[in-house]
Amino acid sequence: MIKRVFLPIIVIIAIGFLTYKGLETRWPKLFSPGELSAAHAKLGLSGDCQACHTKGKQVDNGKCLGCHKEIKEKRDLGSGLHSLASDECLVCHSEHHGLESNIAYFDHHNFDHSRAGWELEGIHDRLKCVVCHKKDSYLMDKRNCIDCHQDIHEGENGDDCAECHSQDTFEME
Numbered sequence: 001m002i003k004r005v006f007l008p009i010i011v012i013i014a015i016g017f018l019t020y021k022g023l024e025t026r027w028p029k030l031f032s033p034g035e036l037s038a039a040h041a042k043l044g045l046s047g048d049c050q051a052c053h054t055k056g057k058q059v060d061n062g063k064c065l066g067c068h069k070e071i072k073e074k075r076d077l078g079s080g081l082h083s084l085a086s087d088e089c090l091v092c093h094s095e096h097h098g099l100e101s102n103i104a105y106f107d108h109h110n111f112d113h114s115r116a117g118w119e120l121e122g123i124h125d126r127l128k129c130v131v132c133h134k135k136d137s138y139l140m141d142k143r144n145c146i147d148c149h150q151d152i153h154e155g156e157n158g159d160d161c162a163e164c165h166s167q168d169t170f171e172m173e
Contacts (some may be wrong), residue, residue, distance in 0.1 A: 034096035036116075037103050064089045070139055081116040081137065108138075118143070122167025 014152050025097070036044035054060040065072040074080040085092060093103045108129055120127075132148070133140055137160045142148055145161040 017069055032096065035098045036095055037097065037101045038099045039103065040095060041099060059095075061087060061089050064093075076137070079117065079143075084115060084117065123169070124167055 031048075032044070035041075040052075052059055054063070055146060065075070071082045075083050077083070092106075095101075095103055097103075097166050129138070132142065145151075146159065149161075
């Protein structure tokens with residue numbers, strides 16, 4: 001007799017608990033492995049796990065590239081580090097470690113720049129990263145000398161600067 005009374009009451013309480021408006025936004029957090037980084041924090045606030053995850057998978061790489069269009073473009077062009085990297089984003093990027101976590105961390109002091117398809121030679125090897133890269137991103141579209149250096153010849157000598165100049169000095173060779 002007691003079981004017959006308590007079971008419907010427990011079911012009603014559970015349904016009320018699960019449909020309570022205040023719990024609606026907190027419900028996904030009960031199953032979350034941790035807080036997202038600042039870069040993805042807005043996704044965590046929405047509680048929409050399917051923005052990054054597909055049922056049965058940790059992360060769906062297609063969804064990563066759906067938001068990170070500049071990286072997808074570089075991969076498609078075969079340009080930059082991401083074109084040489086694994087197809088699995090999780091190999092280098094890991095989430096759910098908190099707001100302060102840096103999911104794009106790499107050791108830029110010991111980074112082999114040739115892995116990005118742009119070997120640093122001569123004076124370029126001694127430059128600080130921020131000379132060429134923005135503070136918050138290492139993505140870059142500059143691939144030619146004239147992308148960074150003024151062409152005082154105004155195109156009259158072609159685009160192969162190495163015919164006359166070296167990467168150690170811009171003086172004539």
